[in-house]
Amino acid sequence: MFRTVLAGALAAVVMGAGMTAQAEVVSPEDQIKLRKAGYSYMSWNMGKIKAQVIDQSVAYDQGQILAAARTLDAIANSGMGALYGPGTDRQVGAQQTRVKPEMFDNFPDVAQLSAGLAAATGKLVDAAEADDRAALRTAFAEVGQSCKACHDKYRQR
Template sequence: MINKLIACTAGLLLAGTASLAVAQVSPEDQIEFRKAGYSFMSWNMGKIKAQVVEGSVAYDPKQVAAAANAIAAIANSGMGALYGPGTEKSVGKEKTRVKPEFFTQKEEVAKVAIAFNQAANNLAKVAAEGDKAAVAQAFGEVGKSCKGCHDQFRMD
C-alpha cells in the first residue's frame, strides 16, 4: 500500500513538473514527442518479443534487461503531460489516433496508466534477474496493459 502511495505521489509530481515544461511545447510537438516515445517503446518490446517469445533471436539477458529498462524509463517519464490542450486531434503534419474519451475519462486513463507503469517497472525488475520464463510472463503483462489502453483510447 505504501509503495502504491509513493508511486502515485511520484507520478503526480512528475506529471506536474512535466506539465510546466510542456506548457512551452506546441500541441504539434507534443504529438510528435509522444509518438516518438511510443515508437521507441515498441522497438524495445519487439527486441524482447524476438528473444523471449518467438525465439527468432538468441536470448541475451543483458539486451533484454536494457530493453526493459528503456520501456520502464519511458513509462515513468511523465508522458501524460504530452496530452495537453490541442492534442486531442491531429495538428499540422502530426496525426494522432487518440480517442476524444481519453481527455474526458480521467479516472479510467489513470487506471490504465498506473497498470502500464506497474507492468513496465515489473518487467525491468524481472529482466534484471535474467529468468527467461519470468521475463516472458512479465512481458505478457506489459502487453496486456498496452492493449487495455489501445482498446479504450486508440482509434484504429
C-alpha cells in the same frame, strides 16, 4: 509494492498539475510528435524482447533484455502524460493522432492505466535483472496487456 505506489502517485501528479506546465513549454504539434516517438521507441524495445524471449528467433542476450526492459520502464515513468495537453486530441499541423477525444475527459482512468503500465514494466525489469525467462514471459505479457487496455479504450483504429 513501493514502485507501484510511487508510479500511481507519479501518474496522478503528471496527469494533473504537471500537464499544464509541460503543455505551456511544448507546442501541441510537438506534444503529438514526441509522444508518438516515445511509443514507437517502446514498440521497438518490446520487439527486441519478443524476438529473444517469446519467439526465440534471435539469440538470447540478457544484457539486451535488461536494457530494453529498463528503457520501457523509464518511458512508462517519464511523465508522458504531459504530452496530452489541450488541442492534442486532433491533428495539429503535420501531426496526426489516433487518440480518442474522450480520453481527455477521463484522466483519472488514464492515470490508473498509466500506473498499471509502470507496475508492469517494473516487473519486467525485475525479471530481466534476475535473468528469469519464465518471469520475463509473464511480465512481457503483462506489459502487453497493459498497453492493450489503454489502446482498447482510447486509441482510434
